[in-house]
Amino acid sequence: MPTLLIIVPLALMLVLNLPFLRAARRVSFWFCAILALVQVAAVAAHMGGLIPGYEDLFDRYINLTLTMSGLSEVVLLSIGIVVTASLFTARAVIENHEERFKFGNLVMLAMVGLNGTALLADLISLYVFIEITAVSSFILIAFNRDADGLEGSFKYIILSAVATAGLLSAIALLMMVSQGTSYAAVREALGASSNSFYVKLAMGFFMCGLFIKGGIVPFHWWLPDAYASAPAPASVLLAGIVTKVSGIYTLIIVTTSIFRLDGAVGEIIVVLGAVSAIAGALLALGQRDMKRMLAYSSVSQVGYILLGLGTGSALGIAGAVFHFFNHAIFKSLLFVNATAVEGSLGTRDMDRMGGIASKMPVTGATSLIGFFSAAGIPPLAGFWSKIMIIIALWQTGYTAAAVIAALVGVLTLAYFLSMQRRVFFGKLREGLGGIREARLSVLVPAVSLALITIAAGLFFKPIYTMVLMPIGEMLAK
Amino acid sequence: MIDDLAINVILCVLMTAAALWTVLTVRLLRSAIGLAVTSALLTIIIYRFDSPLAAAFELSVCAGLISVIFVSAITLTARLSPDRLTQREGEVLRRFWFLPLLVIIAGVLLYQTSIPIEMVVGEAKTGAQGDVRSIIWNTRHLDLIGQIAILLAGAIGVVLLFKERKHD
Numbered sequence: 001m002p003t004l005l006i007i008v009p010l011a012l013m014l015v016l017n018l019p020f021l022r023a024a025r026r027v028s029f030w031f032c033a034i035l036a037l038v039q040v041a042a043v044a045a046h047m048g049g050l051i052p053g054y055e056d057l058f059d060r061y062i063n064l065t066l067t068m069s070g071l072s073e074v075v076l077l078s079i080g081i082v083v084t085a086s087l088f089t090a091r092a093v094i095e096n097h098e099e100r101f102k103f104g105n106l107v108m109l110a111m112v113g114l115n116g117t118a119l120l121a122d123l124i125s126l127y128v129f130i131e132i133t134a135v136s137s138f139i140l141i142a143f144n145r146d147a148d149g150l151e152g153s154f155k156y157i158i159l160s161a162v163a164t165a166g167l168l169s170a171i172a173l174l175m176m177v178s179q180g181t182s183y184a185a186v187r188e189a190l191g192a193s194s195n196s197f198y199v200k201l202a203m204g205f206f207m208c209g210l211f212i213k214g215g216i217v218p219f220h221w222w223l224p225d226a227y228a229s230a231p232a233p234a235s236v237l238l239a240g241i242v243t244k245v246s247g248i249y250t251l252i253i254v255t256t257s258i259f260r261l262d263g264a265v266g267e268i269i270v271v272l273g274a275v276s277a278i279a280g281a282l283l284a285l286g287q288r289d290m291k292r293m294l295a296y297s298s299v300s301q302v303g304y305i306l307l308g309l310g311t312g313s314a315l316g317i318a319g320a321v322f323h324f325f326n327h328a329i330f331k332s333l334l335f336v337n338a339t340a341v342e343g344s345l346g347t348r349d350m351d352r353m354g355g356i357a358s359k360m361p362v363t364g365a366t367s368l369i370g371f372f373s374a375a376g377i378p379p380l381a382g383f384w385s386k387i388m389i390i391i392a393l394w395q396t397g398y399t400a401a402a403v404i405a406a407l408v409g410v411l412t413l414a415y416f417l418s419m420q421r422r423v424f425f426g427k428l429r430e431g432l433g434g435i436r437e438a439r440l441s442v443l444v445p446a447v448s449l450a451l452i453t454i455a456a457g458l459f460f461k462p463i464y465t466m467v468l469m470p471i472g473e474m475l476a477k
Numbered sequence: 478m479i480d481d482l483a484i485n486v487i488l489c490v491l492m493t494a495a496a497l498w499t500v501l502t503v504r505l506l507r508s509a510i511g512l513a514v515t516s517a518l519l520t521i522i523i524y525r526f527d528s529p530l531a532a533a534f535e536l537s538v539c540a541g542l543i544s545v546i547f548v549s550a551i552t553l554t555a556r557l558s559p560d561r562l563t564q565r566e567g568e569v570l571r572r573f574w575f576l577p578l579l580v581i582i583a584g585v586l587l588y589q590t591s592i593p594i595e596m597v598v599g600e601a602k603t604g605a606q607g608d609v610r611s612i613i614w615n616t617r618h619l620d621l622i623g624q625i626a627i628l629l630a631g632a633i634g635v636v637l638l639f640k641e642r643k644h645d
Contacts, residue, residue: 006619010626102637109630116623128623135627139634 002068005076005115009035013108016101025101032104033087036111040080047073047467067121067183070471074321075118075249078328081452082240083111085332085445089339090233092441103143103233110136110237114245121257123171123181130167130213130246134160137242140234141226152222152229159212159222166209173202183257190259203259207268210254214247216306217276220299227295228348232339235291239298240332244324248305252320256475261312270393273306274404281411285418290338290348293419294331300408301327301374307405308389311396318472319388322463326373326381326456333370333449337363340438340446341423350422354429360437364424366450371416373453376409381456384464485525492518493580501573503565505554509547512539 012035015021016028024031045051047070086107094100113132120126138160142153175181176198178189190199208219215223223243227235255261255269280300287293305327308320340363341356342348357364373382386409393402437443456463492515499511516539524532557565 006622010622010629013629102633105633106630109626109633112626113623116619120619122619124617125619125623128620128627132623132626132630135630135634139630139637142638145638 002119005039005119006112009108009111009115013105017105026097028101028104029087029091032108033084035108036080036083036087039115040077040084043073043076043080047077068119069474070467071249071252071321071475072118074325074467074471075245076115078325079111079114079118079241079245081449082237082328082332083107083114085240085336085449086233086237088441088445089236089336092439093232093339093343103140106136106140106143107237110140110242114241117245118249121183123174123183123186123258125181126250127164127167127171130250131164133242133246134164134213137226137234137238140237141230143231143234146229148225148229149231152225152227155222156226159219163209163212166205166212170202170204170206170209173198173205183253187258199259203265206254206259207251210247210251211272212247213243214251214302215243215299216247216272216302217279217299220276220280223299224292224295227298227335228289228291232335232342236332236335236339239294239335240328243298244302244328248302248324251306252309252317252324252475255309256317261309261476266310266312269306269310270398270401271310273303273308273310274401275303276300276306277303277408278404278411279303281408281415284415285411287415288349288351290341290350290419290423291335292348293350293415294334294338297334297374297412297415298327298331300412301331303408304386304389304405307398307401308385308392310401311389311392311398312476313392313396314469314472314476315388316392316396316472317475318464318468319385319392321471322381322468323385323389326385326453329449329452329456330370330373330382333366333446333453334374336442336446336449337367337370340442343438343442344435345432350419352429353423354432355424355426356428356432356435357424358428359432359435360424362443363438363446366446367424368420369450369453371420373457375413375416379457379460381453381460384457384460388468481525485522488518488522488525489584492522493584497577497580501569501576503557503562503569505547512547 012031016024016031042051046068087104090100090103090107094103110133113129113134113136116129117126117133120129134156138153138157141156142149171181174186174190177193178186180186193199212219212222227239230238251269255265259265261269277300280296280298280303284293284296284300287296301323305320305323308316308318308323310316338348340360341353344360345353345356347353369380373380376383376386378384386405390402390405393399393405438446495511495515495518499508499515502508502511516535519539520532520536523535
C-alpha cells in the first residue's frame with residue numbers, strides 16, 4: 001500500500017491531463033475526491049486491522065525506503081480527510097471547470113508530496129517530497145493571481161528557500177558522519193560518531209528549517225499572509241495539513257527517529273512551544289480578519305504540539321500526535337466555515353458581521369464545535385489531546401510550561417468567543433437580511449469534520465489505548 | 478594547494494559579486510544575465526570540487542532552463558520610463574547600500590568558523606558509494622518520481638500564472 005499512496009495520485013493527474021481525455025476534466029473533481037476518500041478508508045481499515053499486509057505490487061519492483069508506522073497512518077488519515085475537505089470547498093468556490101481542474105491537479109501533486117513525506121524513511125527523499133508540497137503550495141496560494149495571493153506566495157517562497165537551505169545544509173553535515181541517508185543509517189552513525197559539533201550544527205539547521213516550515217514563533221510571520229491571501233480551498237489545505245506535515249510531522253520524526261529527544265533539545269522545543277502558544281493566542285486576539293485570526297490560532301495550537309513533543313515521554317508524544325490530528329480536523333473545519341461566511345457576506349472583516357447564525361445555522365453550529373474543540377472543552381477531541389499534553393508536562397517536571405498550556409486555553413477561549421460573538425451570536429446586523437446558508441458542497445465537509453471531532457472525543461478511550469499510546473511508546477524509546 | 482585555494486576564493490568572490498549584481502540591478506534583463514553568470518561560476522566551482530555531473534546539472538537547469546523562464550517572464554512585463562528607472566536605481570542603492578558589506582562580513586565570519594575544506598572533501602570521498610548515475614537510476618527510484626512531480630507542479634504553475642496574464 002505505501003507505494004500506491006504516492007504513485008496513484010501522480011498517475012491520476014497524468015491520466016486526466018491526456019489530450020484525448022479532455023471530457024473527463026469536467027468530472028475530475030469526483031476522481032480526485034474519490035481517491036482522497038479511498039485513502040481515508042484504506043488507512044482506517046489498515047489501522048483497524050482489516051487490511052493486514054503492507055506490501056503491494058509496486059513495493060517489490062521499486063527501490064524505496066518507505067515506512068508505515070502508527071504515526072504515518074495517523075498522518076495519512078489526516079491528509080486524506082483534509083484533501084477531501086479542500087476539494088469539496090473548491091467545488092463550491094471555483095465555478096470555472098478548467099480552473100477547478102487545475103486546482104485538482106495541484107492538490108493531487110500536493111497529496112503526492114504529503115503522502116511521500118509521511119511514508120519516507122530517507123533524508124534526501126524527505127527533502128524532495130517536502131519540495132513537491134512546497135512548490136504545489138506556492139502555486140495554490142497565488143492561484144487567483146491577485147496582488148494579495150502573489151504577495152503571500154512570494155513570502156512563502158522566500159521563507160521556504162531559507163528553510164530548504166537549512167535542511168540541505170543539515171543533510172550535507174550528516175552525510176559527513178553517515179554512510180547512508182536512511183533514518184536508520186543516520187541514527188546508527190550518530191550513535192557511533194564522536195563528531196558531536198557537526199551533529200549539533202546539523203540538528204540546529206534541521207530544526208530551524210522545520211520551525212520555518214511549521215510556522216513556529218519567531219519564524220511565523222509568513223503564515224498569516226499565506227493563509228489569508230490564498231483562495232479558500234487552498235487555505236483549508238495549507239492550514240489543515242501542509243504546514244503540519246512539512247514542519248511538524250517532520251520535526252516529530254526527525255527528533256524521535258534520528259536525533260535523540262533529550263536534555264537541551266527537549267527543553268528548546270518546550271520553550272519554543274510555550275512561546276508559540278502564548279504569542280499565537282495574543283496575536284489572534286487582536287485580529288479583525290477571520291482568516292488571519294485562524295492563522296494566528298494555528299501558530300498557538302502548533303505550540304501545544306511542540307509542548308507535548310518536547311517532554312519526550314510516551315504520554316507527551318501521544319498527546320502531540322493526537323493534537324496534530326485534532327488540529328488538522330478542527331482547523332480545516334474552521335477554515336471551511338470561514339469560506340462559507342466569506343462566500344455569503346463577501347467579507348472576512350468580523351466587525352462587519354453579527355448574528356448570522358440565524359441565517360446560517362449549520363455553519364454556526366459546526367463552527368461552535370470547531371471552536372469548542374480548539375479551546376479544549378470536554379468531551380470533544382481537542383480536550384483530550386490538550387489534557388494529555390498538560391499531564392505529560394507536569395509529569396516530566398515542566399511545571400511552568402504546564403501552567404502556561406492551561407492558561408493559553410483560557411486565551412484560546414477568549415479569542416474564539418470573541419469571534420463567535422462578532423460573527424454568529426447576537427442580533428442580525430443591518431443589511432445582512434438577504435444572506436443564505438452556504439452551498440451543500442461546503443456544508444458536507446463542515447458537517448463531516450464536526451462529526452469526526454465529536455467522534456474522536458467520544459471514542460477517546462479505544463483511540464488512546466489502541467492507537468495513541470503504542471505510537472507514544474514506540475517514539476519515546 | 479594554495480594556488481587551488483586562491484582560485485576557489487577568487488571564483489567565490491566573483492560569484493558573490495555576480496549574485497549581488499543580480500539582486501541589486503533594477504533592470505530585469507541585466508538581472509537575468511547576472512543569474513546566468515552566477516550559475517556559470519557556481520558550475521565551475523562545483524566542477525573544480527570533482528563533481529562533474531552535479532556541475533552539468535547546475536549548468537543545464539539553472540543557467541539554461543531557469544534563465545529561459547526568467548527571460549520569458551520579462552517579455553510579459555512593461556518597460557519603465559527612463560526617469561522612473563533612474564529614480565528606482567537610486568532607491569535601490571539607498572535601501573540596500575549595506576548588502577555588499579553584509580556579504581563581506583558574512584563571508585569573513587563563515588571563513589573563520591567553517592569546516593576545513595580538505596576534511597569535507599576527504600570524508601565525502603570515502604563516504605561515496607559508487608557512481609552518481611548508478612545511484613540515481615538504480616537505488617533512488619523514489620527521488621525520480623519526486624522530481625517528475627516537482628517538474629509537473631512547475632509546469633502547471635507556469636501555465637496557470639503566465640498564460641492568463643496575456644489576456645489581462
